[in-house]
Amino acid sequence: MSGGIYYWQLPNRHKAIVKSYVFEKLGIVNPNWKVDNRQQTYKMISPEFYIDNIYKSMEGPKASNYVQLTQDSAVVWLTGFQVRALDAKSLKTISKDFICHTNIDFNDVKYYSSFHLEKRIGTQFPRLTSLSHGLESFSFPKGYGVPMKGNELLYVTTESLNHNLPDANFWIRHEVDIKYSKEPDLKPLMSRTAFIMLPYDKWDPYKEPTDPGTNQCIPVETKNHSYDDGKGNKLSGHWVIPTGKNTYRSSINEQLQLQDSLRLHAAAIHVHPFATQITLYDKTAQKAIFTSKIINHKGKIGLTRIAPFASEEGIWLYKNHDYEIVLDVNNTTATPQDMMGSMFLFFYDKELDAILRKN
Structure with a gap:
């Protein structure tokens, strides 16, 4: 009873965290991501998110995953990003109204050290970019990209959203695409x-x-x-x-x-x-x-x-x-x-x- 009272007093964001943890421990949700890395587009599909309430920005169920674009240290260029909401079973695209944030973070210590730019470490929060509701995809202009060593890690977090369906009772996933190029003649961008x-x-x-x-x-x-x-x-x-x-x-x-x-x-x-x-x-x-x-x-x-x-x-x-x-x-x-x-x-x-x- 004490646990139930404590749970119902939590804000939506923390309720979503508790439910996701319980679903994972009970085996209802597979916490693993589905990953495909072909044609210089790193695709991954998130674990299932249970939509059962109104979830405003930064309140919905979410999941995180580390991304390694290649197996070697050759430089690759990040050129674009995209996120789609999917039906959890059919994996068909559904309304983008269930997409909140998709954040792409990097390890600034390793990133700047690999290019001998140690003076930049710690000067900014190490978030490369973020997709969100209304801007579910974007690409850099032709000839430009963000360079990184292919075997360094990105940390991707994607979160669900629901503004309009208070009686929701269904499962979704997110598919996140990171587009990159191995062409050597792009111009580098900093964020x-x-x-x-x-x-x-x-x-x-x-x-x-x-x-x-x-x-x-x-x-x-x-x-x-x-x-x-x-x-x-x-x-x-x-x-x-x-x-x-x-x-x-x-x-x-x-x-x-x-x-x-x-x-x-x-x-x-x-x-x-x-x-x-x-x-x-x-x-x-x-x-x-x-x-x-x-x-x-x-x-x-x-x-x-x-x-x-x-x-x-x-x-x-x-x-x-x-x-x-x-x-x-x-x-x-x-x-x-x-x-x-x-x-x-x-x-x-x-x-x-x-x-x-x-x-």
Whole structure:
């Protein structure tokens, strides 16, 4: 009885973790991934996910797997990513509304050490990119890719989602594709993660309403996606939006860490339902670098499409300019909703290109 009471008091995210663990131990779910690596596309199918409730972003059942693209240390180039939701038995494609995150992480110590770039270790969270609802696939522009030693490991986590079916009772899987090339003449990209962080009252974080003039937010929770600004003030990257239209913005200069001018060639976007557009903005030049238009479902909660950014020519970002992310939202429901605004930005890596060409 105590265990049952404890379980029903858990938030959805933790209930999903408990259920997945129990299903695995009882043999109901096979925890192994199905893997296929042919034609320079690494395909893998996740274990089964049980959809039995409303699972908002970062709440649903999930699974993780290590990926090794080749058996040797020759350089390969990551060129694109894709995730699909499948029926657990037939493996036929079903609605993408059951796809939350698919995160691709790397070991920054091994990655940078293998290219003799040890000074970069620990400077950024080692997440290469992320797919999410509305952006289930993207590719780098022609001639560009992210290089890595083929036998180094990537760590892939894929998570399920369900915004609209409270009486759900079925099983799904995710198929994740990582596309790569062995061509030697691509140009290398480096990844930088940038996202909106808004201040909140650390003494009373859920106090509302907040003062619009202070750009403060109400965090979804204070344990995850909570940061310190270095002055003792708390910031949240996962916050609550009220009903109606609002605009949120924050500086990303510290996240970009621009030591010199860099040329931007691609961006993968992550937002939640009710976002309408997100912009990388140059405050110094007072102009948008690019704006990603976001299409929401009609008649239900979800994202139809998030426009990625890709450019062979590239756009310059400058060390002495100030940059911010600007997010526009329109909560068309009568209740508050959760929100994030993130970008995985890919810049031409001149230093790594010189190392690769020398070798």
